Amino acid sequence: MTAPKIPDTCPRCDSHDVSLLTASPVPGRWFMYACGVCFYSWRSTEPGYATDPAAYPAAFKIDPTDIPKMLVVPSIPTRRGGTP
Amino acid sequence: MIMAYADLRDFLAALDRNGQLLRFTDPVPLEPDLGAAARAVSNVTDRGPALLFEDIDGYERARVALNVVGSWPNHALMLGLDKDTSLKEQFFAFARRADAFPVEAERVGTERVGTERADDAPWREHAVETDINLFHLLPLFRLNRYDAGSYIDKAAVVTRDPDDPENFDTQNVGIYRIQVKGTDRLGIQPVPAHDIGIHLRKAEERGENLPIAIAIGNEPVITTIAGMPLAYDESENEMAGAVQGAPYRIARAPLTGMDVPWGAEVVIEGEIIGGVREIEGPFGEFTGFYSGGRRQPVIAVHRVHHRTDPIFEHLYLGRPWAELDYTVALNTSVPLYRQLKQDYPEVVAVNAMYTHGLLGIISVRPRYGGFAKAVGVRAMTTPHGLGYCKVIIVVDDTVDPFNLAQVMWSLSVKFHPAHDLVVLPDLSILPLDPSSEPPGISHKVVLDATTPIAPEQRGHFSQEVDQPAGTQEWENRIKRLLT
Ligand SMILES: [Zn+2]
Numbered sequence: 001m002t003a004p005k006i007p008d009t010c011p012r013c014d015s016h017d018v019s020l021l022t023a024s025p026v027p028g029r030w031f032m033y034a035c036g037v038c039f040y041s042w043r044s045t046e047p048g049y050a051t052d053p054a055a056y057p058a059a060f061k062i063d064p065t066d067i068p069k070m071l072v073v074p075s076i077p078t079r080r081g082g083t084p
Numbered sequence: 085m086i087m088a089y090a091d092l093r094d095f096l097a098a099l100d101r102n103g104q105l106l107r108f109t110d111p112v113p114l115e116p117d118l119g120a121a122a123r124a125v126s127n128v129t130d131r132g133p134a135l136l137f138e139d140i141d142g143y144e145r146a147r148v149a150l151n152v153v154g155s156w157p158n159h160a161l162m163l164g165l166d167k168d169t170s171l172k173e174q175f176f177a178f179a180r181r182a183d184a185f186p187v188e189a190e191r192v193g194t195e196r197v198g199t200e201r202a203d204d205a206p207w208r209e210h211a212v213e214t215d216i217n218l219f220h221l222l223p224l225f226r227l228n229r230y231d232a233g234s235y236i237d238k239a240a241v242v243t244r245d246p247d248d249p250e251n252f253d254t255q256n257v258g259i260y261r262i263q264v265k266g267t268d269r270l271g272i273q274p275v276p277a278h279d280i281g282i283h284l285r286k287a288e289e290r291g292e293n294l295p296i297a298i299a300i301g302n303e304p305v306i307t308t309i310a311g312m313p314l315a316y317d318e319s320e321n322e323m324a325g326a327v328q329g330a331p332y333r334i335a336r337a338p339l340t341g342m343d344v345p346w347g348a349e350v351v352i353e354g355e356i357i358g359g360v361r362e363i364e365g366p367f368g369e370f371t372g373f374y375s376g377g378r379r380q381p382v383i384a385v386h387r388v389h390h391r392t393d394p395i396f397e398h399l400y401l402g403r404p405w406a407e408l409d410y411t412v413a414l415n416t417s418v419p420l421y422r423q424l425k426q427d428y429p430e431v432v433a434v435n436a437m438y439t440h441g442l443l444g445i446i447s448v449r450p451r452y453g454g455f456a457k458a459v460g461v462r463a464m465t466t467p468h469g470l471g472y473c474k475v476i477i478v479v480d481d482t483v484d485p486f487n488l489a490q491v492m493w494s495l496s497v498k499f500h501p502a503h504d505l506v507v508l509p510d511l512s513i514l515p516l517d518p519s520s521e522p523p524g525i526s527h528k529v530v531l532d533a534t535t536p537i538a539p540e541q542r543g544h545f546s547q548e549v550d551q552p553a554g555t556q557e558w559e560n561r562i563k564r565l566l567t
Contacts, residue, residue: 012232022219022267024142032219034233039265039363041233042226045141046115049229060230060366062377071378072361074276080289 004044010035011042011053013062038062087164088330089303091206091347092397095162096149099134102167104158106133113141114225122150122227122400126407131155136395146223149397153304154407159414162304164329171413172486175433178327178414179421185318187325189252190333192346205335207299207348212388216268221388222300222350222396224264228368232376235367236262236270238399239352240299240310242342243283246290255343256280257310257320262298262383263364270298270383271364272356273376277471279316284356284381293355296383297342301349301397304411306332312415313468339387349394354385370412370440372403373518404439413437416468420444423466428459435485436463441472442517445491449481453540457506460530464511471514477531494533503542504532 007018017036024030034041040062048055089095099105112118118137125132132155137148153159157167160174169177192203218224224234238259245254256279263271274280287294309324321343324332333346339353365376401408420441421434430451436444444463450456460476463469479485479494498504508528515523535545 022217025146025220026142026144029142034266039232039263039271041265043115045113046226050115050226057230060374062363067363067379070363073378073380074274074281074284076359076361077285077289079291 004031007033007051009053010038010040011051011056012040012060013038013064014053015064037064038067088328088332089162089305089347090333091303091345092149092152092301092349092395094347095152095303096134096136096395098161099152099158102157102161104133104155104161104167106135108135108137109139111139111141112137114223116226116229118148118150118225118398119227119400122154122398123402123406125151126154126400126405129155130405131157134158140223143223145393147393147395148223148225149301149395150400151407152397152399153308153411154400155410158304159410162308163327170486172433172484175414175417175421175435175486179418181327181329182323182418182422184326184329186322187331189319189321189325189343190331191343192333192335203335205346205348206391207351207389207394208335209392210390212390213386216385216388218264218267218352218385218388220267221390222394224396225398227398227400228374228402230374231367232263232365234264236264236298236300236398237401238300238307238397240302240306240345240348241272241280242297242299242337242344243280243294243356244342245283246287246292246294249341251317252343253317253319253322254279255319256283257306259307259310261367263367265362265382268354268385270354270385271362271380272296272383273364273380274356282316287356288358291358293358293384295340295342295355296353297337297340297344298352298354298383299344299348299350300352301395302345303347306345308411308415311412313419315467337389349391349397351389352385353387353389354383356381356383368402369516370401370404370406370408371442371516371518372439373516375516409437409439412440416441416472417444420463420466420468420473424459424462427462430455430481431459432481433485434463436468436473441468442513443475443477444473445477445479445485447479447481447483447485448534450534450537453537456532456534457504457530460532461506461508464508464528470512474513474517474526474528475531476529478534480534491533495531498535498543498545499531499533500543503536503540506530506532 015037021032021034030045134152135150140146160169305328321332334343335346361379364380366374369375417436424431430449432447456478460478464473483490513526520526
């Protein structure tokens with residue numbers, strides 16, 4: 001099977017850390033890709049709204065610089081015995 | 085004796101016998117068709133079938149089951165009742181059976197943790213420990229348009245209390261949304277208030293990872309009970325036994341020692357990695373809105389057990405009504421009913437099936453003026469009410485809270501805005517409620533639609549129209565003629 005052409009941009013956060021997640025068990029049907037920054041994943045056969053950075057709606061776009069500021073749920077407790 | 089289903093396949097066969105299963109043997113694309121089909125069946129009818137897809141694009145033999153409990157007939161069949169059993173009758177059957185709690189589980193296989201002795205659970209047929217690829221094992225797919233990826237959202241997720249790992253009662257079976265982030269890596273949403281949140285906090289306080297088992301594709305009772313608000317030390321397996329009327333059959337997951345449903349299609353074993361949080365979501369939720377974009381825990385998958393050609397059972401959720409609303413309808417209403425009934429035997433029935441109980445309707449026989457309002461406020465202070473019960477409507481005992489026509493009649497003629505509206509400011513609510521501000525805080529309201537009684541003397545309710553004599557006999561006669 002020919003290697004897939006991995007998209008160079010995440011549709012959601014526009015970063016370039018995109019890798020091949022998996023290929024269809026029946027060869028050649030589809031590929032899945034994953035973003036290493038925002039953990040968005042998509043299938044090559046999905047409509048443009050899920051795969052095209054230009055079509056991804058602003059309300060759902062993620063700015064990578066916002067990720068470290070996102071709420072941590074649940075918060076990480078202090079270790080017993082005082083070690084943080 | 086009530087019939088208990090051995091596994092998902094047994095239940096699908098029962099649905100089929102009752103005309104409640106649709107099979108699709110034509111090839112189907114994963115997106116957007118599977119999510120669309122599951123959405124569509126709830127749009128069309130509340131008596132719809134389960135959907136079984138048998139030819140999934142890109143897979144040799146994968147199967148996907150959707151909407152398995154997504155209608156009142158399917159819910160009745162889950163309880164072993166006739167598929168035409170009314171919702172109110174299903175409620176009282178569920179409540180009666182819950183009174184039998186706890187029913188001790190049936191343990192199959194006696195092996196100790198870490199040993200490899202086989203037992204007969206069908207999911208023990210295959211085990212994978214290297215090169216795990218969940219996407220090849222199961223046809224995972226995106227459910228709603230802007231979900232972050234593929235999710236597992238109807239699995240029985242099992243964890244133990246790290247401070248008391250041998251305790252069966254505090255072992256938890258719950259349902260949590262799980263984002264499949266990699267071929268062997270998952271994101272999970274363990275709400276701090278839920279039992280798994282308590283287990284994770286203890287593990288992280290100890291500086292440990294939290295072992296976890298995830299059982300996919302189960303008979304319907306355990307997943308229904310897994311979504312039921314139970315106390316921390318109440319065993320879901322023992323409640324499932326009560327509700328199905330027979331001991332619940334469990335088997336031990338060999339790597340983690342978790343007790344998982346014997347009949348599962350797939351059992352994933354792994355660990356929540358202590359101290360790690362990573363962006364998860366958004367995911368279309370039962371509120372009808374997306375939630376997420378928060379940093380949440382991550383699971384490393386270490387081993388997967390599965391049957392040959394496992395069925396991927398998945399659940400659609402989004403704007404109500406969808407399958408989720410059926411699965412949480414009575415498992416939410418019954419605990420509220422049982423808790424209220426303890427303090428107030430005058431409570432007749434509770435319908436808390438709107439958005440998991442964000443809105444609930446209580447039918448009560450008021451003892452004196454003001455009583456119905458007190459019962460409404462009490463619902464808000466039950467454990468589930470702390471996160472839900474934003475709107476409580478109280479109706480008379482003569483009104484069926486599951487009959488919205490009767491509830492609306494009560495509100496329209498008995499409710500007086502100057503006397504019957506109780507607003508409680510700034511109470512706790514689940515942060516997923518999109519109206520809460522800040523997230524997790526909201527006013528709540530009781531709408532008292534009961535008839536005023538002494539010492540409240542107001543309104544003109546003395547000349548109620550009752551049914552002509554013989555109406556019940558005519559009802560029965562007409563029903564017979566219609567069948
Ligand atoms: Zn991204």
